[in-house]
Every structure is written in structure tokens, then in C-alpha cells.
Amino acid sequence: MTTHRVYLDTEFTTLNRYRAQLISLALVVPGGPEFYVELTDTWSAEDCSPFVIDTVLPLLDRARYGRTTDQSRAELLAFLQALGPVEVITDAPDHDWPLLLWLAGPTGLPANVQPEPGHLPIDLNATYSGDEPPHHALQDARLLAALAEKTNPA
Template sequence: MHRAYLDTEFTDLNPYTYKLISLALVVPGGPEFYVELTDHWVEAECSDFVREIVLPQLDLNVHGRTVDQARTELRAFLLALGPVEIVSDAVMWDWPLLVWLAGPEGLPDGVTAGRISSDIEFDDLGYEPPHHALQDARFLAELVGGLAEFP
């Protein structure tokens, strides 16, 4: 079974109102999926942090997709992977956004949520995430994907 590492960027830290801006899935040594949504959020909904740090890193001309386009591409990516365990360092934020993007059909069969060992202390690594979904997912894939099996 493949393991893919998930990261998202979103408008703010309110779990009731936050909206997906970008989403990345990275399979170590394998394919990557990255998308920036163009029709789901507006800058006025974003926190100051997101406006200052996240939005300047977007390249909507290259990675921008409508929700419908992104949904289609996400499902195609996941179906091509087959059974996959999706791991995130912020499951409570990232997983609901992944499920939302998958849409009414839901995630394909064989897609399961994994977890990262509580023994891994990201704060102790001295890594300052750039808050770019693809770069952060790549880091997570390199860090955790390079470890032996984790509980």
C-alpha cells in the first residue's frame, strides 16, 4: 500500500468557517498532486497571516483550478494510486478539507487515514515550514517517509 503525505493551506484558523486554498499529496519517490483553488475563497476571508505568508507563494496561473477541476483531478490521482494511506501532521485541519474536495462521491475505496507517531516532535527539528502546501508535504514525506514503520 502506498503512503501519501497531505498538507493544506486555508483561509484562517476557525474550524467552522475556514476554506481550502491549496492542497498537496506527496508519495515519497512517486507522484505528487498539488492544486490551488481559484473559485472557493476570497482574500477578505483570509487571516493577516495567510495574506502575508501564504498568498504571496501561490501561482494561480500555473496551479490554479476551479473546485470542479480540482475535484476531478484529485479523484483521478487517488484512483491511479490504488490503496493509499494518507498521513498528515495536522489531521484535524487537513483531513476535512481533503474529504470536502473529494466531493459528494467521497474518497475512492482504499483511501484511509494514517497517523504520525507521537514520538516525532516537529518543533524540535528546527524546521520553519514555508506554509506552502506542496513544500510542506514534501518535507513531511521526506521526514516521515524516510523513517522505518511508525506506530
């Protein structure tokens, strides 16, 4: 059975890893399904750095994508379980991976998901020469997937 590469990106309240709270999370399967949620019950604007307030928050669409933590967790686990074998890949494992684990909850990720993040097969700084990514988890995960798969197809 083929292992699916799933590209992860998150947005969070601050770069301080000990205080960061998850704002949004995206998972993108190249050429396949996508998962995206914006959490509604875990953070407030007062928790956010000035950068997040100015750059990340204006891009959110909580009316469309807003979910509670419990709703987000249930949808995340169902999405991952439906894929079969999964390797989650991120360009920021020190930030994104702990937030994914937090959202997965006390039972952890489903057994079909590899227990550690996968290796990103590219150097983003050398590969990407476009504008600054938008700091929107879904758009950034799509960009990451496109760049990684272009340089290292499955």
C-alpha cells in the first residue's frame, strides 16, 4: 500500500513555542484531499504577536472554517484515518509537529500515521523565489506540497 505524503502547515499565536496556541492547521495531499480548520476556542487576539495580528488574522475565514477544538480533533482524526499509510511532512517541525500532536489529543495520531515528521526533500530558500508566502496555513501547505513534489515526485 502506498504511503501518502501529507504536507502540514500551521498558524499560531506567537513564535514562543512554550506559549504558542494553534490558530489554524492544514494538511494537503498532492493531487488529493485537503484538510483545513481554524480553531475558535483556543486563542484570542490578545494572545497574538503583532505580526500575527497584522498578517495572519486578516486572512482567516472563521465563518467558513471555524471549528471548536473537539470538532477539529474529530475531523482531523477521521481525515488521517481515511488516507491509509501517511507520512506528514513540514518545513517547520519544531512548531508544526507539536501543534498537530496537540490537536490529535490524548489518544495521539492514528496508527497509520508515521510517529515522526517526514524529511522535507527540498531547501525552500533555494527552491522558492516567489513572494513571501501568505502565512495562511492552507495556502502555505499547498505551496509546500507543490514545491516538494516538483523537485522530488513520489
